[in-house]
Structures are given as C-alpha cells and as structure tokens.
Amino acid sequence: MNKSKYIKGISNAKYGYFFSLPFIIAFLIFSLYPTFYTAFIGFTDCQGAGNTDWHILDEPLANFKSVLSNGTFLESIKTTVIIWVMNFIPQICLAMLLTAWFTARRIAVKGQGLFKVIFYMPNIITAATIALLFHALFSYPIGPVNDLLVSFGLRDTAYNFFVQKWGSKIIVAFIQFWTWYGYTMIILISGVLGISPDIYEAADIDGANGVQTFFRITLPNIKTILLYTLVTSLIGGLNMFDIPYLYLNGGPDKATNTTNVFIYKQAFTGKNFYNRAACASMVMFVIICVCSAFVFYIMRDKDAEELKKIKKQEKKAAKRLGARQWQ
Amino acid sequence: MAVKSKALPIIYKIFQYIVCIFLALMCLMPFVIMVVNATRSSSQIESHAVSFIPSHYLMNNLEVLNDKAFNALTGFFNSLIISVGVTFCTIYFSTMTAFALVAYDWKLRKPFFTLIMCILMIPATVTSIGFYKFMYSIGMTNNFLSLILPAIAAPSTVFFMRQYMMSSLPMEILQSARIDGAGEFRIFNQIALPMMKPAMATQAIFAFVSSWNNLFLPMILLTDKEKYTMPMMVAQLNGDIYKTEYGAVYLGLLLTVLPLFVIYFLLSKYIIAGVALGGVKE
Numbered sequence: 001m002n003k004s005k006y007i008k009g010i011s012n013a014k015y016g017y018f019f020s021l022p023f024i025i026a027f028l029i030f031s032l033y034p035t036f037y038t039a040f041i042g043f044t045d046c047q048g049a050g051n052t053d054w055h056i057l058d059e060p061l062a063n064f065k066s067v068l069s070n071g072t073f074l075e076s077i078k079t080t081v082i083i084w085v086m087n088f089i090p091q092i093c094l095a096m097l098l099t100a101w102f103t104a105r106r107i108a109v110k111g112q113g114l115f116k117v118i119f120y121m122p123n124i125i126t127a128a129t130i131a132l133l134f135h136a137l138f139s140y141p142i143g144p145v146n147d148l149l150v151s152f153g154l155r156d157t158a159y160n161f162f163v164q165k166w167g168s169k170i171i172v173a174f175i176q177f178w179t180w181y182g183y184t185m186i187i188l189i190s191g192v193l194g195i196s197p198d199i200y201e202a203a204d205i206d207g208a209n210g211v212q213t214f215f216r217i218t219l220p221n222i223k224t225i226l227l228y229t230l231v232t233s234l235i236g237g238l239n240m241f242d243i244p245y246l247y248l249n250g251g252p253d254k255a256t257n258t259t260n261v262f263i264y265k266q267a268f269t270g271k272n273f274y275n276r277a278a279c280a281s282m283v284m285f286v287i288i289c290v291c292s293a294f295v296f297y298i299m300r301d302k303d304a305e306e307l308k309k310i311k312k313q314e315k316k317a318a319k320r321l322g323a324r325q326w327q
Numbered sequence: 328m329a330v331k332s333k334a335l336p337i338i339y340k341i342f343q344y345i346v347c348i349f350l351a352l353m354c355l356m357p358f359v360i361m362v363v364n365a366t367r368s369s370s371q372i373e374s375h376a377v378s379f380i381p382s383h384y385l386m387n388n389l390e391v392l393n394d395k396a397f398n399a400l401t402g403f404f405n406s407l408i409i410s411v412g413v414t415f416c417t418i419y420f421s422t423m424t425a426f427a428l429v430a431y432d433w434k435l436r437k438p439f440f441t442l443i444m445c446i447l448m449i450p451a452t453v454t455s456i457g458f459y460k461f462m463y464s465i466g467m468t469n470n471f472l473s474l475i476l477p478a479i480a481a482p483s484t485v486f487f488m489r490q491y492m493m494s495s496l497p498m499e500i501l502q503s504a505r506i507d508g509a510g511e512f513r514i515f516n517q518i519a520l521p522m523m524k525p526a527m528a529t530q531a532i533f534a535f536v537s538s539w540n541n542l543f544l545p546m547i548l549l550t551d552k553e554k555y556t557m558p559m560m561v562a563q564l565n566g567d568i569y570k571t572e573y574g575a576v577y578l579g580l581l582l583t584v585l586p587l588f589v590i591y592f593l594l595s596k597y598i599i600a601g602v603a604l605g606g607v608k609e
Contacts, residue, residue, distance in 0.1 A: 015511045016433030023424040024439075026479035031446065031454070038457030049463040094350075101343055107336065109343055117595045118351045120602065124591050125358075126540040128558040129584050132565060133357055136576055144360050147376035178353070183602060190603035232448070239450045242542045246562055260452055260543070267456055268547055278456040285453040292448030 035285070041278035048272040067279040075254060076262040079169070083244070083258065084237030086173035087180070092229070095184035100214050102185075103192045105200060116189075119182030127179070131246035134175050138162070162248060165255035172244050172256045176237070184229055191225035192218055224298060231295045235288055259284055365578040372573040384574055391575040392582075395568055399582040401553065402560035405471070406539055409556060412475035413538040418527050420479040425488035426519050430501060440489075443482045451477070452543050459547050469551045474544060484530050487604075491526040492519075529601035532594060536587065557583045 042063055046054040057063065067073055098119075102112045109115070122130065137144045138161045146158040161167050195218065203213050241260035244250055250257035250265070257265075259280065267277035359379070364372055368384040392399070427433075428440055451458070459468070467473040496519060504514050520527075542558040549555060555563075564579045591598065 012431055012511065013433040016427045016431030016436060018511075019423050019427035019431070019515065020439060022420045023480050023485065026420070026477060027446070030458070030477035031449075031451075031480060034454040034458035034461055036457070037461055038454045041456055041460065046460075049460060049468075098347075098350075101347075107340060109347060115347050115351060116599055118354050120595075120599055121358075121591060122354055124536055124598065125584050125587055126542075126558050126561065128540070128542045128561040129580050130357075132561055132576070133361055133580050135565070136573070136580070137357060137360065142373050142376055142573070144364075144376040151375075151377075182354070186599060186602045235448055235450065239452050241452065242558070246542075246565060249565075263456075264543070264547075267459075274456055274460065281453045281456055285449070288449060288453060292445070295448055 038278045038285075039282050041274055042282050044275055046274045046278075048274065063275050063279045064283075067276055067283065070276075072254065072257070073259070073262055073280055073283075076257050076259045079254070079256065080238060080240060080258040083169055083173045083176065083240065083256070084234065086170065087176035088230070088233055088237070091177045091181045091184055091233075092226070094181050095188050098181075098185045099188040099192055100210075100218070102189055103218075104210060105204075106210065116182070116186060120186060121182070122179045123183045125179075127242035128246055130175060130179060131243045134171065135247050138171060163252050165252055168248055168252060168255045172247055175243050175247070176240070180233070184233070187225060187229055188222060191222040195221045227298050228295065231291055231298075235291050235295075238284060238288060238291075361577050361580055364574060365581045367574050367577075369571060369573045369575075372577075376573075385578070388572075388574040388578040391572050392579055395572075395575075397560065397563065397575075397579055399557075399560065399579070402555055402557045402583070403586070405554055406557040409471050409474050409545070410535050410538040412471065413478040414531050414534045416475060416478040417481040417484050417534040418531050421481050421484035421488050421530070422492075422520060422523055422527060423515065424485045425492050426515050428485070428489050429492045429496065430498065430519070443485055447482045447486060455544065455547060458544075462548060468548050469554055470548075471554070473548050474538075474541075478534070478538070481534070484534065487530060488523065488526060492523065495526075496522055529597060529604065532590070532598055533601060536590070539587065 043060040044054050044056050044063075101109050102116075138146075140146060140160040140162060141158040143158075145161070146155075149155045149159060150157070161171065199217055199221070200213065203217055208216065239260055240258045241264065244256040244258045245261045245264065248256055250261040263277045263280050263284075265271065266273045266280065360377060363378055363381050364376070365388060366385045367378065367382040368387060371378070371382055371384070424443075428436060462468050462470075462473045500518060500522075501514055504518055505511075509517070540558060541556075542562065545556045545559055546562070549559065561580065561583045564576050569576050569579075
C-alpha cells in the first residue's frame with residue numbers, strides 16, 4: 001500500500017471519495033437516518049404508521065421510564081440472556097471438544113470433511129423453517145418426538161412440551177445450539193490451524209501429552225478468537241427473533257418472549273405502540289453498541305497499537321530525560 | 328493421549344466416532360423426518376409420526392397446500408428477486424468501497440474505515456421502527472427496493488473485501504492501466520473486479536443465503552400477499568388452517584428449504600472454507 005502512495009501521487013485522491021460515495025449515501029439513508037429517527041420516535045407519542053399527528057412528549061423521557069419499568073420488557077431481557085447462556089455454554093464446550101478432536105496431531109478423526117459439512121448444515125437453513133420444523137417435531141399429541149417417547153416405552157402417553165415454561169426455553173436454546181455449534185466449531189478450527197506448528201513441535205519435544213498441549217498451547221493461542229465468538233454470539237443472541245417467535249410466538253406465558261419478539265409485538269401486531277417499541281430498540285441498541293465496542297477493542301490493529309505504545313514510551317523517556325536535564 | 332496401554336486409545340477413538348456419528352444423526356434426523364413425512368398422509372402421520380419409509384401422498388399434500396393458497400412458487404420468485412438484488416448490491420458496491428479504501432490515498436480514508444469497523448456489528452433490527460416509518464412515509468413498503476437498496480452499505484463485506492484486496496491486488500497493474508489511458512472507473516470494472524472473483528464468490532454465497540433466510544424486515548415491510556418471501560410463507564404454516572394437515576406442513580417446510588439444500592450440497596466445500604476465512608479476521 002505504501003508503495004502505491006509514492007507511485008500515484010495525490011491527484012487520484014478524489015476517486016477515493018467517488019468510489020465510497022454509494023456506500024456513504026446508502027449508509028446515511030438506510031442506516032444512520034433510521035437510527036436517529038428511531039431514537040426520535042422514542043421521545044414522542046407516535047403510534048401507528050399512517051399517523052402524522054404526533055409530537056414530542058411534554059416529558060420527553062416518559063417513554064423510556066415506562067419501558068424501563070415495564071415488567072414484560074425487563075423479563076424479556078432476562079429471557080433473552082437466559083436462552084443465550086443456555087445455548088452458548090454447551091455450544092462452545094462441544095465446539096471446543098470437536099476442535100480438539102479434529103485438529104489432534106496424533107489421532108485426528110477421519111472423515112472430518114464430511115462431519116464438518118453435516119454439522120454446519122443447520123446453520124444455512126432458514127431459521128423460520130427450523131423453528132416450525134421443531135414445532136412439528138415436538139407437537140402434541142401427535143408428533144415424532146412423542147411418537148418415539150411412547151414407542152420406546154419412556155412414557156405411557158404423549159407429553160405436551162408446549163405448556164412447559166422451562167421446557168420451551170430449553171427447546172429454543174437447544175435449537176439455537178443445534179444451528180450454531182457447527183459454525184463455532186469451524187471458526188475455532190480455523191483459529192487452531194493458524195497457530196504456528198513450531199510451538200506444537202516444541203511441546204512434543206518437551207514431552208507434553210494431548211491434554212496438556214490443548215490446555216497450555218491451543219487454548220491460550222485462540223483466546224482472541226474465543227472472545228470474538230463470544231461477543232458476536234452475544235450480539236446475535238440479543239437479536240434472537242425468528243426461532244422464539246415462530247416456535248411458540250414467545251409463549252407459553254412469555255417464557256420465550258425475547259426482546260425482539262417484544263419489540264415486534266409492541267409495534268406490529270395491532271398495538272401500534274411505535275414509541276415504546278422505539279424506546280426498547282434504543283435500549284437494545286445501546287447494549288449492542290457496548291458489546292461491539294468491545295469487539296472493536298479486541299480486534300483492533302495490534303501492530304499500530306504497539307507502535308503507539310513505543311512512541312508513547314519514547315515520549316515518556318524523552319520527558320524524563322528533559323525533566324532530569326531541567327533538574 | 329496420556330494413556331500408555333494400547334487398548335485405551337482404541338476405546339477412546341471409538342468413543343470419538345460414536346459422538347460424531349450421534350451429532351451427525353442429530354443434525355440430519357429432523358430433515359430426514361421432514362422429507363419422509365412430506366410424502367405421507369396425515370392419517371399415516373397420526374398413527375406413527377416417525378417413519379423412514381416414504382409413502383406416495385406427495386401429490387395429495389401438494390394439493391392441500393395449493394387449496395390453502397400456499398403459493399410456494401410466488402414466494403420462491405419473490406425471494407429470488409430480493410436475494411439476487413441484495414447479492415449484486417452487496418458484492419458490487421462492497422468491492423467498490425474496498426477499492427476506494429485500498430487503491431487511493433484520501434484524507435478521510437482512515438476515519439471512514441474506522442466508521443465501517445464501528446457499524447460492523449450493529450444489526451438492522453434495532454433500527455427497524457424508524458426504518459419502517461421512514462419507508463412508509465415515502466411509500467416504499469411493499470416494494471422490494473426497500474429490502475435491496477440498503478445492501479449497498481454492507482460493512483462486514485467491505486471489511487472482508489478490503490482484507491482480501493490488500494493481499495491480492497497489485498497496484499502496479501492499476502498503474503500500468505492508468506498509463507495506458509484507462510479511466511479509474513474502467514480500471515475498477517475491468518481490472519480490479521475480475522481479480523477479486525474468488526472473494527466475491529464466497530461473499531456472494533453468504534449474502535444470498537442470509538438474504539434468503541431473512542424474516543424480520545420482510546415481515547414488517549411486505550404486507551401484500553403477492554409479495555411474500557419464502558420465510559414468510561413458512562411463517563404462514565403456523566396458522567390454524569394447517570392444524571390437522573401434518574403432511575402438508577412438512578411438505579411446505581421442505582419446499583422452502585429445497586433451494587438451500589441444492590446450494591449447500593453443490594457448494595458446501597466453498598461455504599465451509601468461507602466460514603473458516605471469516606473467522607481469521609486478524
């Protein structure tokens with residue numbers, strides 16, 4: 001890149017603006033403006049799409065107060081986080097176990113190409129379809145899962161999964177787990193394959209066994225990727241919509257009512273509480289911004305950071321030197 | 328592993344394969360049941376919901392779907408139009424933005440890249456209220472363009488393209504094209520774009536699939552039944568009119584994922600390589 005700078009000179013600089021113009025325009029219109037607009041609606045009494053007669057409230061923060069003290073919304077945040085945790089912990093554990101097996105240097109699992117293809121498959125299938133497929137599989141009184149339970153004699157009669165609050169949470173978490181563990185596994189494997197083989201050779205020479213190698217070398221080396229997976233999964237989890245919405249429409253009794261289902265229901269199912277939905281969106285927006293700021297921080301350009309540090313130290317040293325001279 | 332005897336590693340290995348095969352079955356079973364049940368009648372499913380022997384009621388189930396105005400073909404074409412549009416916009420304009428970031432030295436280049444990094448993670452759903460209201464006020468609801476045009480600004484694709492371009496687009500070639508008198512726009516279209524083909528192909532698959540699977544935004548923007556996308560057609564299968572039509576529901580689900588199955592089994596190698604590449608962002 002630096003090379004090109006010298007060849008070209010500055011005369012072409014305007015093309016930089018020219019080529020990034022479509023992105024900037026689309027971003028301003030379809031992303032930035034709606035963000036501010038959503039925030040703005042949060043301060044108003046706007047309800048419904050066709051309604052043009054709406055104003056900023058006398059007490060602008062009233063909506064935020066009512067949303068933040070709204071039991072259903074707070075519970076939906078809790079539900080979202082619970083479902084995400086229940087899906088993420090088994091997911092990352094299984095993904096790590098499979099990663100350890102698939103990248104083992106001594107006895108790697110054979111046929112892993114095929115296993116990878118199969119494990120990743122659910123991730124590419126429409127989430128809406130998967131939600132309804134699981135709804136059909138667990139359906140009561142006639143459904144494949146109940147059929148198996150009865151035929152194997154595990155139960156005498158069919159079991160109604162849909163009225164169980166925790167059962168539904170677990171099933172939604174399981175669906176999330178089932179769709180995402182293959183993806184997480186592939187990410188982790190690519191991370192492990194990026195580790196320099198020299199380190200492993202050194203460990204071999206030192207007589208480290210498989211378990212030691214995994215915990216002492218592999219794990220510390222994929223720390224960043226693990227963190228990245230954690231935060232991106234959290235952001236995705238906070239946006240969970242298709243599966244809880246279509247599996248049981250947030251039920252039974254709001255047991256799978258995630259924040260996005262809450263927002264959708266507030267605004268688009270006849271209630272038309274746009275202002276409240278906008279407030280709830282903004283609360284989620286802030287939470288997600290914090291999370292992504294964290295990703296930004298962990299993925300920052302490390303070389304540039306190092307350079308800065310060195311420069312700082314140099315400055316400090318210079319200062320100290322200066323200070324000493326002054327004394 | 329740490330064990331010294333020879334019997335244990337074999338047991339350990341068998342254990343590994345059992346787990347892997349179990350997981351593979353867990354991934355495949357729901358789809359197998361879906362495919363088989365799509366060919367069975369509702370009464371067959373009622374007596375035994377699990378079976379591995381396909382029956383011959385596929386056409387009957389299709390008729391049931393047709394009677395209930397489940398128009399898979401309309402959904403298919405709507406989804407196809409949107410997804411192709413989104414894929415084109417994402418790929419073409421992201422490559423263009425990446426080109427601006429890599430090939431030119433302009434004052435705001437660094438701040439612009441920082442902006443892209445900042446908005447990388449922000450999902451479209453959190454601003455959906457404002458987006459919907461805005462689209463409604465300019466009469467763009469029930470218009471595919473409201474789903475396609477936002478794809479012009481796809482930060483994560485720009486990020487990926489930039490990484491790829493930095494390592495595989497030699498500036499000397501651009502320079503020699505310039506000497507030959509080619510305009511910058513032509514250089515981008517005829518030299519940079521073809522050289523980015525591998526990266527574009529991977530990103531195209533993901534852009535297409537994620538657009539095809541999108542439910543939230545189409546659901547709030549499209550209210551006209553003629554405009555329904557595939558995932559929205561799926562959501563309809565949830566309704567009461569399908570309560571006892573078990574076979575038809577399975578068939579409906581199958582129809583919606585058929586294109587994805589085809590794409591996946593043709594391109595699984597590239598897809599998995601693409602996922603792996605996405606993980607090594609550093």
